Amino acid sequence: MDISAKAELRRTLLKKRQSMSMTEWREKSDRICQQLQTSVLFTQAKTILAYFSFRQEPDISLLFAHPQYRWGFPRCVGKSMFWHSWTPKDAVAIGTYGIIEPRPDAPTINPDEVDLILVPSVACDYQGYRLGYGGGYYDRLLSSPEWQNKPTIGILFDFAYLPQIPIEHWDKPLKAVCTETRFTAT
Template sequence: MAPDRISQEKSRLRKRLLHQRQSLSPQDWHHHSDRLWERLTRLPDFQRATTVLAYMSHRREPDLAGLFQHSHKIWGLPRCQGENLTWHHYQPGIDRLTPGQFGILEPDLDWQELTLEQVDLVLVPCVAGDRQGYRLGYGGGYYDRLFMDSAWRRIPRIGLLFHFALLERLPHHDWDIPLNGVCTEEATIMI
């Protein structure tokens, strides 16, 4: 498939799946989110990890609030800095987050920045994912740019999404870098 056709197909899928996710009732969203993070905590990569990079739910992404409260990890959250992400230490229930340039809650710039060497696991938000580890994001390329660095690719990367957004195969460009696994409320697929 030509690159333009791949981009068009990604855009079509993104629109459909975001609409489907936004259509979840608050009760279903919380229920699916809780089941997802409970499944995630049973993964060996999660159990071994000391420092985990995560995200704050936006646009009905799986909510990780319960995970933050019930898992004794060192947490890192992203902050958009130009076209890149920086990662900052987050203390659930203590640190106050503020909306960033996309309305996503972010750490303040002066919070302790985490280094690559400290990170054991990256939890990646996804609009969709497939059984080969490819992810569909929002199209901004933040995680793609992060994982272009081979040092970041050595850290396990698990995409989090609701099960309806787990597809057999996503369209992807040659430069797309697959994740090490995807986790939904119903299944975990490690690549």
């Protein structure tokens, strides 16, 4: 696999994502939230791991006000991700990469409590493979035995949902993909 092809695709898609107007970004993000709320994977979940939007990722924060769900968010420490519960009234901190995350003293969430993981994605392909930022955090998480069978939904904008992306032997396909125009089980 040509690493430079992956890096070039990532650069191109991030540039396209960041070139969206704030109005277009908000409208598409809101439509993604609507798509998610009609998904059985989402509606049947009780504890959902999510993310705080960064670098114009789809903003799914409209969903966080729904009290029927317990929300978890990642905190990156070294090469690992730890999941902490969070509610809209809880304080947040700025983490290692400038990403908003729960405070270190927030209660942790164990894998056996999790029903669904919403995975931020630079791109996904029709088979469910994901292109992330290149840090490997989600690859390591989703490869570990306690996490590998959890339902996962890649969250991205439609222009980044591609027929095929470069993959590595360690990549694991997500169970579904959600964009502003479609929700697809892979």
